[in-house]
Amino acid sequence: MIPPLFDLPPNPIIPVVGMGSGFPVGRIFCVGRNYAAHAAEMGVDVDRERPFYFTKSASHAVLSGAELPYPRGTENFHHEIELAVALGAPLDDLTDAAIQSAIFGYCTALDMTRRDLQLRERQKQRPWSLGKDLEGGAVFAPITSAAEWTPTDDTHIWLNVNGDQRQTARLGDLVWSITDLIRHLSGYYRLQAGDVLLTGTPAGVGPVIAGDTLTGGINGLSDIALTITNSA
Numbered sequence: 001m002i003p004p005l006f007d008l009p010p011n012p013i014i015p016v017v018g019m020g021s022g023f024p025v026g027r028i029f030c031v032g033r034n035y036a037a038h039a040a041e042m043g044v045d046v047d048r049e050r051p052f053y054f055t056k057s058a059s060h061a062v063l064s065g066a067e068l069p070y071p072r073g074t075e076n077f078h079h080e081i082e083l084a085v086a087l088g089a090p091l092d093d094l095t096d097a098a099i100q101s102a103i104f105g106y107c108t109a110l111d112m113t114r115r116d117l118q119l120r121e122r123q124k125q126r127p128w129s130l131g132k133d134l135e136g137g138a139v140f141a142p143i144t145s146a147a148e149w150t151p152t153d154d155t156h157i158w159l160n161v162n163g164d165q166r167q168t169a170r171l172g173d174l175v176w177s178i179t180d181l182i183r184h185l186s187g188y189y190r191l192q193a194g195d196v197l198l199t200g201t202p203a204g205v206g207p208v209i210a211g212d213t214l215t216g217g218i219n220g221l222s223d224i225a226l227t228i229t230n231s232a
C-alpha cells in the first residue's frame, strides 16, 4: 500500500461500558420516520410498506460531552434523540437469532439536523445530505453490550434542552423494529462490524441555539450530553 500524502483525523471510537476497548465507527445508517407521532409533526405519513434511510459520514461523528459549534448554512438546527444499534459481526443469515447475535450493543445517539435545509431539499425532491450529514451531526454516548441490555417496549427515551423535556417516548412506539430494520437494510448492504444504525426519533424535535445544553437518555443505557457553542 502506498503511503498517504497527508493524515486524516481518526474517526471516533465509541467507549463501551465496562470494557477497555472501544467501538470503531464504520458506517452510519439512519432511519427516517420511525415513530408515527414524529412523522405527523413533520407533516408526512409513516411508510408502512418499507423503511427508508439516509447516511452520515463516520468522520462527522462525535462523542457525548462534545461542544458542537452551531453549524454553517442553517437557521434552524434541530435535535433528534435516537436509539443506536451497533453491529459487531456480519450477518450469517437473516433469522432473528442471527440478527441478534450480530448486534454488539446499543447506545443513545443524537441525529443533529439542519431542518431548514432538509425541508428545502425534501420539497424539491432532492437528497437530504445538506440537512443531515454535517460536522458533529452524529453524537454517540457510550455503548452497552447486548449481553448487558435489551430494549423492551416499555423502555423510555427522552431528551431535555436546558433541563426542559422536549422529547419522550417508549421504544414500543417504533414503527419498524430493530430486527425488521436490519433484515430490510441487509437487502441493500452487506452489514458488518462497525456499522451503526440510528433507529429514528420520537416526536418533539425542535431548534437549539448557541449556549444550549442537551441531555438525553434511554433507560438502562448511558446518558448523552451535547453543548451548542457559537459558530466556528
Ligand code: MN
Residues within 6 Å of the ligand: 030, 031, 032, 080, 082, 111, 198, 200, 201
Ligand atoms: Mn433522525
